[in-house]
Amino acid sequence: MTDTDLPWLAAPLAQWTTPPRGHAWLLHGAAGDGALELALRLAQAWLCDNRQPGGPCGVCASCHLSQTALHPDLLLLAPEAHLAEHPALAAWRAREDAPDGKRKPSRDIKVDAVRHAIDWSHASASRSQGKVMLLFPADAMNAVASNALLKTLEEPPAGVRLLLVTDDPERLLPTLRSRCQRWRLQGPDAATATAWLQAQGVAEPQVLLAAAGGLPLTARAWAAGGLxxxxxxxxxxxxxxxxxxxxxxxxxxxxxxxxxxxxxxxxxxxxxxxxxxxxxxxxxxxxxxxxxxxxxxxxxxxxxxxxxxxxxxxxxxxxxxxxxxxxx
Ligand SMILES: [Zn+2]
CATH class of the missing domain: 1.20.272 (Zinc Finger, Delta Prime; domain 3)
Known part of the structure; x- marks a missing residue:
């Protein structure tokens, strides 16, 4: 993970590091507000060897494995296009085969990938803190892929947690939604977002923040892209x-x-x-x-x-x- 310094994620991270009983959560939040970064941090916290309130310890072997996308008990289901585009997925991108330049990267989570994830969920955990399956964005599953996941979502193998991330829960199958407990990520207020962008070296941050519809990570990406x-x-x-x-x-x-x-x-x-x-x-x-x-x-x-x-x-x-x- 490249980004551990999004200050508005500290409170939800602390709140959800020790989640209520359950095994499937739907994180409703915008990528431009840091929903993916939060989900990755939560997965890391749940697998951390030094289970502690507030978030992952960041120094144990498990945290290191999570941060380098090498944790055997953490599985990410994301479309090729998102792997290619999202800065927070750089470590995950590095472990994939380089895409051949001829084919356009897919924007779907394919049913084959879901089936592979289900097989993975049935193998026993390599370390001691269970397993986490992260889906980003969960609405990239079509109906076939979603239906393939239903049974696992309802009754996963012991110790397996699922975290589905989407900025639009209405795009998920109702049967999928109803099997998850829902969390809502509120983005930062304008003052926090503007101060953060300024600290990132973005000039006239309020202009780019408005341009990005109030989403600070989007504004930063645009600034980094030369706008x-x-x-x-x-x-x-x-x-x-x-x-x-x-x-x-x-x-x-x-x-x-x-x-x-x-x-x-x-x-x-x-x-x-x-x-x-x-x-x-x-x-x-x-x-x-x-x-x-x-x-x-x-x-x-x-x-x-x-x-x-x-x-x-x-x-x-x-x-x-x-x-x-x-x-x-
Ligand atoms: Zn740790």
Whole structure:
């Protein structure tokens, strides 16, 4: 794990390190708030040789194995794409075979992986603190994979705990949800998140925090990827001029344009923008046109799994945005 310094995770970590009786938990929280980091820390705490309140000791052999993704009693079920993208999964990524460049990494937790996990759960624990199966994000299981897990979720082998992480429990099968005790991770308040981003070296953190919809880890990732507050502030007018889309991976363009569309609608209706700084969003002439643009963006978003032909897509998205944002 790379991140043990997310201060807002200390309280939930302390609270859930000694969980109530049970064997299956659903952690409801956003990755951009640190839900994955919390889940990894909890798994480490549950397997720690020096079981202690407050969190893992961080120094025992078991903690070392957890931190290096080598603990034989800790199994992570995550899609290839998440392994490839998520900074907190760097140690896990290192143990996987390098993906061949030809195939797009899967965004699903496959039924084969679930079956393998079930087999794993039946083997006896290697160390003395039981076993932990971590699913991130749990909603990456389709119905077949979910159904394969049901029986294990209801009645796992002795000593096995399951921790399912999702930012949207409604996307899980109801039968899956009902078998878990639910925890809700509240993200940090704006002041805590802003102070944390500042300590991470992010300039004008409040601008990027709003840009990321209040999710501090997302804001930090964007900053690390080269997006700064000035570029974000300039983005709406850059789009209106047809001068290009933000310096982010193409799959994030649609999400950014949806934020711009949201704010343009807010401004057109006389309300303050939510994602962009006040004054940066031009006043569009037609709410009807903005509404049609929103529909078009949602249609593209629904196909986000398709291959991205970046130049064509850029042109199309820009043309749509320019038409919708036409100003007085
Ligand atoms: Zn330990």
């Amino acid at each position: 700064d507050a000035a570029a974000w502030r300039a983005l709406p007018r850059q789009v209106v001029r047809g001068a290009g889309l933000p310096d982010l991976p193409p799959p994030q363009w649609v999400a950014v344009l949806l934020k711009l569309c949201h704010d343009a609608m807010a401004v057109a209706a006389g309300a303050p923008p939510r994602y962009f700084p006040p004054g940066s969003v031009p006043e569009a002439v037609s709410l009807t046109r903005l509404d049609a643009w929103r529909g078009a963006l949602l249609a593209v978003a629904a196909h986000a799994e398709h291959p991205w032909h970046a130049p064509l897509l850029t042109e199309r998205l820009l043309a749509q945005a320019q038409a919708a944002l036409r100003v007085k």
